[in-house]
Amino acid sequence: xxxxxxxxxxxxxxxxxxxxxxxxxxxxxxxxxxxxxxxxxxxxxxxxxxxxxxxxxxxxxxxxxxxxxxxxxxxxxxxxxxxxxxxxxxxxxxxxxxxxxxxxxxxxxxxxxxxxxxxxxxxxxxxxxxxxxxxxxxxxxxxxxxxxxxxxxxxxxxxxxxxxxxxxxxxxxxxxxxxxxx
Numbered sequence: 001x002x003x004x005x006x007x008x009x010x011x012x013x014x015x016x017x018x019x020x021x022x023x024x025x026x027x028x029x030x031x032x033x034x035x036x037x038x039x040x041x042x043x044x045x046x047x048x049x050x051x052x053x054x055x056x057x058x059x060x061x062x063x064x065x066x067x068x069x070x071x072x073x074x075x076x077x078x079x080x081x082x083x084x085x086x087x088x089x090x091x092x093x094x095x096x097x098x099x100x101x102x103x104x105x106x107x108x109x110x111x112x113x114x115x116x117x118x119x120x121x122x123x124x125x126x127x128x129x130x131x132x133x134x135x136x137x138x139x140x141x142x143x144x145x146x147x148x149x150x151x152x153x154x155x156x157x158x159x160x161x162x163x164x165x166x167x168x169x170x171x172x173x174x175x176x177x178x179x180x181x182x
Contacts (some may be wrong), residue, residue: 091097 088097092100095101
């Protein structure tokens with residue numbers, strides 16, 4: 001059966017241990033009655049202060065007890081978490097942690113694929129460089145053949161070489177001759 005808020009409020013008042021001062025004096029005009037009620041009120045207010053102080057002390061003790069329990073539980077939780085982290089670290093170092101092994105396997109597979117691709121790329125680059133070298137050698141050989149195959153070029157080259165040799169000989173001083181006077 002649902003409890004309404006009014007019922008809750010009434011239940012809350014019933015559960016609380018609150019000592020309300022009882023006013024035993026009546027509202028009569030007699031002075032004796034008034035003086036007796038004042039003295040009783042004075043006593044009850046002292047009792048109320050003592051009760052309040054006692055309850056305050058009990059509440060403070062309970063609160064400090066709860067704080068100590070909270071601190072102990074917090075320390076216990078910290079130690080448990082620390083031991084869990086250390087256990088996970090040992091699993092990772094040993095290579096047994098599943099959350100480590102799955103990404104590691106994926107990374108190793110990617111590494112193998114990249115290594116294969118890099119090897120293939122290297123081989124293709126080497127073939128390309130080798131083909132370029134062979135092309136250059138072939139082009140140089142064909143150029144040399146075309147230069148030597150033409151008889152006019154051979155005659156021109158021979159004339160150039162002979163003229164340069166003649167110029168060099170003309171520029172050289174005559175050979176040193178040794179005259180012996182003795």
